[in-house]
Amino acid sequence: MTVARRPLMRRVAIHLGLLPFLIFALFPFYHMTLTSLKQDRELYDRFAVPLIITQGPTLEHYTKLIWDTEFLTWTKNSLMVTILATAISVVIGTIAAYALARMRFFGVGAFGTGIFVTYLVPTSLLFLPLAQVVNWIGLADSKWALVLTYPTFLVPFCTWLLMGYFRTVPKEVEECAMVDGATRVQALLRIVLPIAIPGLVCAILFAFTLSWNEFIYALTFTSSSDQITASVGVTSELIRGDIYFWGSLMAGAVLGSVPIVILYVFFLDYYVSGLTAGAVK
């Protein structure tokens, strides 16, 4: 019996060991959601137990957020910027990655290194001069500035990720098509891309997540209530003066995360594989 029991004990011990990590990872989300559902009098009762709701849940913070603030506009802005920036970046990244992975031409090595270097440049290094560039182009305080600048970090990322995927597609498949008279572009569109669909899904998911989560550019390049994104709106417009509406603030943080959580639940495996590919490949 001991032989059968030992692995079970070990398994239980492993799960117990994981417990603190899971609590650490999930508690902030639990607490955020809980706070957003509490009534004000319980929320600001210093003697109430903060870990549960005892006086009944309420949606009042959510209705206040949606009707009394510009939250829906911010979310719309976020969606527009994210979708456009993702689409632009994935297209530019795909063709660049294909060229880098498959072709030999003048300057290909230098360009590959350039992509890798910009992949490592943090956004907080360049946001000041980029703000000046955005001003000159005439996009100051406009969400279009974000559509224009987000590709600066998305394209290197997508290119790097997709290069890895394209290299795994066997060259012979493509060469067969070209012997049959297809051009390179046709071979890319009809042969390589369909095989590399998991990579494309990964690139789209990560580009979407990275631009939805972007904060420093959005905070610096936009400020009017009708131009800002959800993250900036919740962190700056809901905190004006010294009175914080914690319930609505947490409701905003929860709702602002919803699109990413939905994607995440459906595409978890892609997130896991993309995360490791981005760093290890």
Place this chain on the structure above:
Amino acid sequence: MAAVRADEIPVPRGRPRPVARLRTWLDRESVLGPVLVTPAMLLLVLLVAYPFVMALYFSLSNAFIGRPSHFIGIRNFVHLWDSDAFRQTFQNAFVFTGIAVAFKVVLGIILALLLNEQLWFKRMIRGAVLLPWVIPTALSTLGWWWMFNSLYSVVNWTGLALGLMDPPGPNWLGQRYYAMAAVIIVNVWRGLPFFAITILAGLVAIPKEIYEAAHADGAGANARFWHITLPMLKPVLAVVVLFSTIFTFSDFNIVYVLTHGGPINSTHLFATLSRMLVIDVGRLGEGAAVSLYLFPLLVFVVWAQLRFVRKHAN
């Protein structure tokens, strides 16, 4: 075997039409390659390289928002050292990065080892572990801000309830060392998934036979960890640490939302200080100089990564 390329396919007899000729010309690698990378290249030159040169210029000038600027050499870089705020920031950046990355490495290895075991709800557990990394940092940091609130802190409530703290508990965001601790905790919380999942990928790649052989030779669990697992993980660890160092060093979101650099500059990092100098005070030149202090580290990381990647590729 040499592949038959499209441009070597014999052209049909007679004069090819211009469209067809353009197509064959475009299909050459030496033409199509540059065409395909042009959009990306334009983007990087106009919106990365050019702004970078501008940042260099600003940092060497006395630029002030809304005023003409003059070249003043490296005076900004030197003058910054006279400012307490900058010296404090410089120190903060190393303390913050050093402690946060160390915690992420150690906890990341432990978490990856646990995740590598037989688990009952493998997918769900992995999903939960990775969650802090996908949620918008600015928004999840708001949640932490509330958890560290001076009056209603749930952290303090729990600490008091468990008897770990003396009432009323620390004022997390109002005292300098606690504020730094808070910022580090949130950074570790947000960065740990990346470490754990990447290290896990490295663990999975270690061949089982090595462990079996070591086991047969009588190596205990400890010996196996120090003599097999850790040395085999070294390449993955190197990449993850380099990667994380640059992004921890240049962190903005967490500090901006949680403390705004306070109390009295004790949690400012280069990114938050430079934004404050430029946006709140208007000193473009000094702000640019502050953010360029990130650059030497970036150069080192890029150099190390490139060397490493090359070595790995061969």
